[in-house]
Amino acid sequence: MYRYDEFDQTFVRQRVAQFRDQVARRLSGDLSEEEFKPLRLMNGLYLQLHAYMLRVAIPYGTFCSRQMRQLADISRHYDRGYGHFTTRQNIQFNWVKLDEVPDILAALAEVEMHAIQTSGNCIRNVTADPFAGAAADEIEDARIWCEIIRQWSTLHPEFSFLPRKFKISVNGAIEDRAALRVHDIGLQLKQNDTGEIGFEVMVGGGQGRTPMIAKSIRSFLPKEELLSYLESILRVYNLLGRRDNKYKARIKILVHDLGAETLANMVEREWQQLREGYVNLPDSELARIACYFAPPDLEDAAETDNGLDRARRANGQFESWLEHNVNAHKQPGYAIVTISLKPEGGVPGDIDADQMEVVADLAQRFSHDELRATYQQNLVLPHVRKRDLHVVWRLLAAHGLSTANHGLISDIIACPGMDYCSLATARSIPVAQSISQRFNDLTRQKNIGDLRLNISGCINACGHHHVGHIGILGLEKNGAENYQITLGGRSDRSAAIGEIIGPAFSAEKIADAVETVIDTYLDLRQPGERFVDAYARLGRGPFKERLYATH
Amino acid sequence: MKLEIVSANRLTDGRVVYLSHGGRWSEKIVDGRTARNDKESAALLTEAEASVAKCLVIDPYLLTISDETGAFTAMRLRERIRQFGPKVNQTLDQSV
Ligand code: SF4
Numbered sequence: 001m002y003r004y005d006e007f008d009q010t011f012v013r014q015r016v017a018q019f020r021d022q023v024a025r026r027l028s029g030d031l032s033e034e035e036f037k038p039l040r041l042m043n044g045l046y047l048q049l050h051a052y053m054l055r056v057a058i059p060y061g062t063f064c065s066r067q068m069r070q071l072a073d074i075s076r077h078y079d080r081g082y083g084h085f086t087t088r089q090n091i092q093f094n095w096v097k098l099d100e101v102p103d104i105l106a107a108l109a110e111v112e113m114h115a116i117q118t119s120g121n122c123i124r125n126v127t128a129d130p131f132a133g134a135a136a137d138e139i140e141d142a143r144i145w146c147e148i149i150r151q152w153s154t155l156h157p158e159f160s161f162l163p164r165k166f167k168i169s170v171n172g173a174i175e176d177r178a179a180l181r182v183h184d185i186g187l188q189l190k191q192n193d194t195g196e197i198g199f200e201v202m203v204g205g206g207q208g209r210t211p212m213i214a215k216s217i218r219s220f221l222p223k224e225e226l227l228s229y230l231e232s233i234l235r236v237y238n239l240l241g242r243r244d245n246k247y248k249a250r251i252k253i254l255v256h257d258l259g260a261e262t263l264a265n266m267v268e269r270e271w272q273q274l275r276e277g278y279v280n281l282p283d284s285e286l287a288r289i290a291c292y293f294a295p296p297d298l299e300d301a302a303e304t305d306n307g308l309d310r311a312r313r314a315n316g317q318f319e320s321w322l323e324h325n326v327n328a329h330k331q332p333g334y335a336i337v338t339i340s341l342k343p344e345g346g347v348p349g350d351i352d353a354d355q356m357e358v359v360a361d362l363a364q365r366f367s368h369d370e371l372r373a374t375y376q377q378n379l380v381l382p383h384v385r386k387r388d389l390h391v392v393w394r395l396l397a398a399h400g401l402s403t404a405n406h407g408l409i410s411d412i413i414a415c416p417g418m419d420y421c422s423l424a425t426a427r428s429i430p431v432a433q434s435i436s437q438r439f440n441d442l443t444r445q446k447n448i449g450d451l452r453l454n455i456s457g458c459i460n461a462c463g464h465h466h467v468g469h470i471g472i473l474g475l476e477k478n479g480a481e482n483y484q485i486t487l488g489g490r491s492d493r494s495a496a497i498g499e500i501i502g503p504a505f506s507a508e509k510i511a512d513a514v515e516t517v518i519d520t521y522l523d524l525r526q527p528g529e530r531f532v533d534a535y536a537r538l539g540r541g542p543f544k545e546r547l548y549a550t551h
Numbered sequence: 552m553k554l555e556i557v558s559a560n561r562l563t564d565g566r567v568v569y570l571s572h573g574g575r576w577s578e579k580i581v582d583g584r585t586a587r588n589d590k591e592s593a594a595l596l597t598e599a600e601a602s603v604a605k606c607l608v609i610d611p612y613l614l615t616i617s618d619e620t621g622a623f624t625a626m627r628l629r630e631r632i633r634q635f636g637p638k639v640n641q642t643l644d645q646s647v
Contacts, residue, residue: 026562026606027562027563027606028606029604029605033562033603033609047560047565047609048565049567049629049632049633050565050566050567050633050636050637051560051564051565051566097563097564097565098562098563098564098565099563418628418629418632419632419637419638420637424629426628427632429638479626479627479628480628481628
């Protein structure tokens with residue numbers, strides 16, 4: 001993974017010192033809240049319903065055991081002994097104190113972490129495929145390009161005050177595991193007819209109150225020209241994006257208003273001017289950054305089974321976990337392990353300090369010291385020898401981390417909702433908990449099969465409800481929580497925005513309603529047909545009929 | 552009876568507080584000073600603004616509570632959640 005050079009280290013330390021001074025001035029009254037707020041947000045510090053919340057960046061979701069241990073320490077010393085992994089591959093601490101935040105940032109800087117670019121109208125932490133560098137279907141490691149984008153975008157003077165926040169996602173594999181099509185810019189690495197590797201560039205995706213799927217504006221961009229092309233998109237957006245209405249300020253509105261073709265032409269024109277004389281990343285710098293992401297030293301002869309098959313046959317729980325939480329690695333003899341942070345009745349994405357340490361130990365002992373955070377609020381050990389899978393599973397199981405539900409109905413994405421978030425219109429967490437309890441039987445979950453159930457506590461859609469196969473949006477109606485269901489959303493290569501199925505359900509009825517949707521699917525599916533495919537075939541009709549006949 | 556009290560977040564730790572007697576702020580809603588009419592509400596808010604200037608709290612505002620059950624309860628769900636904290640991850644120092 002990327003390691004800070006002297007420049008990075010100095011820069012991050014200076015930021016900590018600056019913020020320490022800003023906090024002192026706020027506490028002494030030299031700065032008003034109005035003056036201080038933009039400064040704290042630039043350092044990831046929000047004020048939520050009950051306390052300050054610090055959002056720490058995990059660049060493109062990649063981190064290591066030392067960093068995880070430090071996060072555990074921070075959660076114990078400065079928070080309540082837990083952290084919350086978000087849908088942006090970040091981690092949040094929900095109970096920090098203002099005067100201690102500079103110390104937390106200093107502790108983060110010790111392990112090459114910070115909270116920059118987790119707020120404000122800048123280019124935010126870049127999203128990546130959490131299996132990058134390990135996936136069997138990989139074309140090229142997306143993280144090299146994420147890091148290049150991170151270095152280019154961090155405090156970029158031209159793009160620090162954009163009309164709105166700006167999110168870029170990079171995927172280097174065949175399967176889209178980075179939700180490219182719901183980002184402001186989605187970059188898909190691909191190979192062209194001559195074998196050259198470059199990017200397909202998609203623009204204008206997003207969720208929130210106006211959900212849109214990104215449009216492809218360039219089918220192939222040579223990768224060495226990435227930064228000049230990104231800069232051209234950002235320039236067009238910076239110039240034309242609306243600043244008068246924050247609900248219309250994202251680039252998706254511009255793409256919608258101008259049309260993708262017009263926008264593509266404008267970007268191309270800007271690019272033709274800009275690329276002349278643009279200093280592309282020198283090959284030596286590219287090679288230097290790529291070096292940080294060189295594959296770990298994996299054993300060629302790791303294929304040996306060492307009792308894996310016997311353990312699988314002997315233990316049904318282990319077998320289920322292998323089936324759902326273990327994915328193919330590009331290197332024979334290795335596997336990718338997803339650690340579910342969705343135990344039955346738990347809070348999606350939450351992990352306590354002891355568990356963080358367990359995960360850190362496992363990463364160090366069994367995964368070449370690498371860890372990933374996923375936008376689905378789980379963690380990943382990317383490089384585990386198959387013959388170590390059983391011991392990894394046993395250690396996870398001993399600490400409540402072996403839930404075998406990755407990709408199943410209880411692997412719920414849920415934003416913090418009104419339990420924490422000051423913008424929320426309803427709670428998300430209790431809904432996630434009740435659905436996870438309702439479907440606690442793993443056999444039943446397996447029978448339902450691949451399903452993404454996503455919950456947001458308001459229309460900002462941090463819980464990705466628009467692209468859940470089943471999406472739930474929490475709203476307030478006459479002082480009570482109400483939950484609207486959308487069906488058929490997806491964030492993969494065939495991304496689609498879910499359709500609202502009808503009037504919303506009360507908090508007491510929402511789990512029943514989900515069950516009705518599932519029962520309808522089970523009754524009507526064809527053999528082997530996934531929920532999302534059955535919905536595409538059947539449409540809204542049968543689901544609507546059943547939902548509103550029984551409720 | 553419907554009453555109004557002033558709530559805010561404390562500057563140092565962001566905690567939910569209610570304007571109490573003598574310009575003090577309390578984490579307990581039961582300590583909150585109540586206003587029964589617009590004039591009293593406006594006076595409470597003015598007093599709260601003085602605490603903003605003294606760097607004690609952020610963004611004070613009025614909220615409606617009821618005392619019908621014998622205890623102060625916020626009328627809006629959001630305020631009840633602020634009052635009682637999230638259902639999960641609650642510790643004793645946070646509950647009312
Ligand atoms: S979706 Fe709404 S409630 Fe949920 S975290 Fe985002 S802003 Fe908060």
